[in-house]
Structures are given as C-alpha cells and as structure tokens.
Amino acid sequence: MQHTYNNLRCHGLSGLGSVSRQRVVFVVLAVLAPLGGCATVSVYEPGASAEISLTQAQSELHKASDVYCQETRNKGLATGEVSLSALAGALTGKTNESNVYWRRIGADRTAPATVVSRVRADMNDSASGLADLDKLARTMMGKTQPTKSDVTQFELALIHARQARDSFSDALAHVNKRSSREYQITLELGPLDEALAAARLTADELAAARTEEEAASVTAPRG
Numbered sequence: 637m638q639h640t641y642n643n644l645r646c647h648g649l650s651g652l653g654s655v656s657r658q659r660v661v662f663v664v665l666a667v668l669a670p671l672g673g674c675a676t677v678s679v680y681e682p683g684a685s686a687e688i689s690l691t692q693a694q695s696e697l698h699k700a701s702d703v704y705c706q707e708t709r710n711k712g713l714a715t716g717e718v719s720l721s722a723l724a725g726a727l728t729g730k731t732n733e734s735n736v737y738w739r740r741i742g743a744d745r746t747a748p749a750t751v752v753s754r755v756r757a758d759m760n761d762s763a764s765g766l767a768d769l770d771k772l773a774r775t776m777m778g779k780t781q782p783t784k785s786d787v788t789q790f791e792l793a794l795i796h797a798r799q800a801r802d803s804f805s806d807a808l809a810h811v812n813k814r815s816s817r818e819y820q821i822t823l824e825l826g827p828l829d830e831a832l833a834a835a836r837l838t839a840d841e842l843a844a845a846r847t848e849e850e851a852a853s854v855t856a857p858r859g
Contacts, residue, residue: 694785695776695782695783695785695786696772696776697769697772697773697776697782697786697789697790698783698785698786698789700768700769700772701769701789701790701792701793702789704765704766704769704793704796704797705789705792705793705796707765708762708796708797708799708800709796711737711740711758711800712735712736712737712739712740712803713737713758713762713796713799713800713803713804714795714796714797714799714800714803715799716792716795716796716799736803736806737803737804737806737807738803738806738807738810741754741755741807743755743806743807743808743810743811744810744813744814748811748814748815751807751810751811752808752811752819752824755804755807755808755811755824756824758804759800759804759824759825759827759828760827762797762800762801762804762828762831763827763828763830763831764827764831766793766794766797766828766831766832766835767831767834767835769790769793769835770831770834770835770838773786773790773835773838773842774838777841777842777845781845781846782842782845782846783846784846786842786846787839787842787843787846790835790838790839790842791839791843793835794832794835794836794839797828797831797832797835798832800828801825801828801829801832804824804825804828805821805825808821808824808825809821
C-alpha cells in the first residue's frame with residue numbers, strides 16, 4: 637500500500653487519475669473549509685449518519701449502497717474512511733497493511749496468473765455492483781427526490797469503490813514485480829473506471845437534486 641499511497645489518487649475530483657501530495661492536502665483543507673463543494677469529495681465520518689432520524693425509512697438505494705460498502709470492506713478492499721487521520725497515514729506511508737487486499741490474496745507470493753484471475757473476478761464484481769447502484773439511483777431520481785440519507789450513502793459507496801480500485805491496482809503492481817510479463821493496470825481496471833466515472837456523475841446529480849429541493853422548501857411561500 638505504501639507505493640500507492642505515496643502517490644495517493646484523489647478520484648473525488650476527477651473520477652480518475654493521480655494527484656500530488658500537495659494537491660491532496662489542498663483538497664482536505666478545501667473540504668474542511670465552510671464552503672460549498674462537489675458532492676463527490678465529501679469527508680465521511682462514522683457519526684455522520686446520526687443526523688438522520690432513526691424513524692426515517694431507508695430507501696432501496698440506501699440499503700443497496702450499504703450492502704455494497706459492507707461487501708467491499710469484508711473483502712479487505714476498502715475502509716470507507718476519509719478522515720484527517722486516515723489521510724495523514726496515507727501521505728506518510730504509515731498505514732496498517734496487515735489486512736489489506738493484496739496480502740489477503742497473496743499477491744506477493746502466489747502464482748501471478750492465479751492472482752490476476754482473482755483480481756479480475758473481484759474487480760468485475762465491484763464494477764458490476766457499482767453499475768447496479770448507479771442504475772438504481774437514476775431510477776429513483778426519475779420517481780422521487782433523493783433524501784439526505786440517499787445522497788450520503790451513495791457517496792460513501794463511491795468512496796468504497798475508489799478505494800477498491802486502489803487495492804486492485806496495488807495487487808497488480810505486486811504481481812508485476814514478480815511476473816515475466818507486465819500487466820497493464822489501467823487496461824485491467826477499465827470496467828471499474830467506467831463504472832466510477834458514471835457513478836461520479838450520478839452522485840453530483842443526486843446532490844444537486846437534493847440541494848434544489850432544500851432551496852425550494854426554504855423559498856416556498858407559506859399559506
């Protein structure tokens with residue numbers, strides 16, 4: 637993981653690509669500043685859902701997004717945490733690698749072909765799961781307005797998917813160190829990159845729809 641996070645990818649701004657450490661620090665400061673911003677760079681904190689009423693029924697999108705997050709964490713692909721402490725560890729390389737994905741699948745010791753087959757299968761599962769979420773979100777927007785809970789949980793699923801991409805990339809990088817052939821990481825992760833790009837646009841639209849509804853409720857005349 638140190639190799640990946642020394643050049644931490646900040647997909648929240650571009651959907652894909654890499655940025656420097658200085659850019660990441662700037663993004664963190666921008667998120668913390670009292671300014672409006674892109675919905676897809678939200679900082680997730682475990683207590684954020686406390687604002688949601690316990691009596692509020694969860695939508696299908698919320699529940700499906702939660703399942704996606706849980707499955708991604710169970711595979712060791714993501715943590716979902718994008719806090720200051722997590723980013724500090726990523727920037728300095730001081731992260732806990734005892735349970736990371738590439739270690740779980742033995743990317744540093746198992747036969748390269750076996751590792752790549754496992755990465756491809758897990759990556760396709762992640763890509764198809766995210767595509768299903770994206771479709772569900774767009775179907776919901778065509779029928780009703782998203783709630784704050786919907787927006788938050790979908791963004792969290794997107795964070796998990798981005799972190800999963802980094803995990804797949806790390807695993808393939810370990811394989812390339814030992815393999816007689818070099819696997820093209822960007823090409824291998826193409827299906828997930830496409831799903832991420834589409835979901836990023838949907839997350840922005842969800843947040844915009846939510847903002848418009850809140851603005852309308854504030855400006856609506858009271859009888």
